[in-house]
Amino acid sequence: MLPDFDAFVADARAWLASVAAPRGARPWGEGSDSVAVFENWTDEQERAQTDRIRAYEQARFDAGWGPLTWPEEYGGRALPVSCALAFRRVEEEFDVPRRTEMFPVTQQLIAPTVAQWGTAEQKKRYVRAMLRTDVIACQLFSETEAGSDLAAVRTKAVRTGDGWRLDGHKVWTSGARVADVGVAVCRTDPDAPKHAGLTVFLVPMDAPGVTVRPIRQMTGGSSFNEVYLDDVRLGDDARLGPENEGWRVALTVLASERLDSGILGLQNADRAVELARHRGTPLDSYVRDRVADLVTRGYVQRLAGMRVAAAVVAGRDPGAEASVGKLLATDTMARTSEVVRLLLGPDLTADPGQWGTYAWGEHVLGAPGYRIAGGTDEIQHNILAERVLGLPRDRA
Numbered sequence: 001m002l003p004d005f006d007a008f009v010a011d012a013r014a015w016l017a018s019v020a021a022p023r024g025a026r027p028w029g030e031g032s033d034s035v036a037v038f039e040n041w042t043d044e045q046e047r048a049q050t051d052r053i054r055a056y057e058q059a060r061f062d063a064g065w066g067p068l069t070w071p072e073e074y075g076g077r078a079l080p081v082s083c084a085l086a087f088r089r090v091e092e093e094f095d096v097p098r099r100t101e102m103f104p105v106t107q108q109l110i111a112p113t114v115a116q117w118g119t120a121e122q123k124k125r126y127v128r129a130m131l132r133t134d135v136i137a138c139q140l141f142s143e144t145e146a147g148s149d150l151a152a153v154r155t156k157a158v159r160t161g162d163g164w165r166l167d168g169h170k171v172w173t174s175g176a177r178v179a180d181v182g183v184a185v186c187r188t189d190p191d192a193p194k195h196a197g198l199t200v201f202l203v204p205m206d207a208p209g210v211t212v213r214p215i216r217q218m219t220g221g222s223s224f225n226e227v228y229l230d231d232v233r234l235g236d237d238a239r240l241g242p243e244n245e246g247w248r249v250a251l252t253v254l255a256s257e258r259l260d261s262g263i264l265g266l267q268n269a270d271r272a273v274e275l276a277r278h279r280g281t282p283l284d285s286y287v288r289d290r291v292a293d294l295v296t297r298g299y300v301q302r303l304a305g306m307r308v309a310a311a312v313v314a315g316r317d318p319g320a321e322a323s324v325g326k327l328l329a330t331d332t333m334a335r336t337s338e339v340v341r342l343l344l345g346p347d348l349t350a351d352p353g354q355w356g357t358y359a360w361g362e363h364v365l366g367a368p369g370y371r372i373a374g375g376t377d378e379i380q381h382n383i384l385a386e387r388v389l390g391l392p393r394d395r396a
């Protein structure tokens with residue numbers, strides 16, 4: 001039965017108030033001034049922070065506020081998407097741990113893909129555990145010559161009796177250091193056309209032959225990694241979906257990837273507007289204009305996010321709306337960088353030891369990554385050119 005909407009929101013707020021402080025309660029200049037887009041953590045810090053976020057996710061799941069739209073067998077309440085969106089909005093009012101990308105990847109990309117393509121055994125083993133984040137998953141998709149053109153992957157999976165042997169090299173794998181399982185797109189039929197010879201596997205990240213090497217990013221941290229697969233032996237129960245139909249499985253993951261950009265970057269945009277308020281110097285008309293522009297575009301991005309949500313609620317594929325949303329999000333992030341550069345000047349590059357100044361470097365250096373992650377800006381433009389403008393298909 002559907003809950004009374006106002007009562008649902010009130011209950012959500014009451015539960016959140018029991019586990020977290022209200023976000024607005026902290027005065028400007030107090031608490032953490034981190035605006036990192038990609039965290040600058042050591043291996044140990046990444047593990048500790050992941051455990052902290054996981055503890056919140058597990059508490060949320062156990063209190064009945066986890067996968068609200070999912071059926072009860074997976075720990076959900078079979079509620080409409082509108083309830084999940086309402087919970088998210090209320091959650092934004094509270095100072096809950098900021099999720100790293102591993103959490104939406106696990107809960108919103110991989111869990112639904114296992115639920116759609118997995119065997120009964122895989123669903124039992126992984127779906128609930130991923131929604132509760134007992135198991136954290138990473139995407140072993142990209143390779144050095146297979147990013148936008150993902151179907152060009154060369155990592156091989158070869159049948160060995162009743163199992164498989166995997167050999168290859170994945171790159172840009174976010175969160176591989178803390179992931180329990182990786183979803184790997186592999187070539188199983190080298191003679192078939194490139195989209196037809198792929199199979200997807202669930203690879204335990206502690207399996208012999210799996211080596212994770214962090215990649216140092218310009219922000220200083222290593223939120224993504226190279227992953228080497230050398231003679232990794234897996235049973236056939238690790239295969240996700242039918243042999244040689246991995247492209248369809250991968251598309252299920254990719255389809256969910258862009259749905260989540262509705263609020264991406266908005267928290268930092270709001271923080272930049274606050275910075276303008278608190279900078280303590282009068283803003284000239286050009287800077288005022290840039291700040292007002294950022295506020296306006298934040299509203300436009302929120303509206304675009306609502307269109308994606310409305311399409312999902314109506315059961316439509318929000319592919320084009322999601323691409324617009326992703327482009328607006330990366331644009332918001334770039335304009336946020338521009339506003340803080342105007343406001344902070346040299347304080348952005350030489351640390352004046354003041355709260356909320358030099359810390360913005362982590363936003364400025366991290367933001368461009370989102371023009372690439374989850375499908376580049378150019379690929380989003382291609383999607384819009386084809387699906388919205390009806391232009392001829394990209395040759396790739």
Ligand SMILES: Cc1cc2nc3c(=O)[nH]c(=O)nc-3n(C[C@H](O)[C@H](O)[C@H](O)COP(=O)(O)OP(=O)(O)OC[C@H]3O[C@@H](n4cnc5c(N)ncnc54)[C@H](O)[C@@H]3O)c2cc1C
Binds near residue numbers: 140374
């Ligand atoms: C922060 C971050 C996190 C990531 N996390 C993961 C992860 O967890 N797992 C994973 O598997 N991958 C991950 N990636 C990799 C990401 O998916 C790829 O970087 C992305 O798909 C682009 O691929 P590429 O880097 O090989 O660039 P390429 O595909 O080689 O593109 C190079 C340039 O050419 C342009 N281009 C390519 N094809 C076309 C075309 N048809 N039309 C017009 N322009 C085109 C691109 O837009 C780009 O500007 C991550 C990347 C980043 C930046």
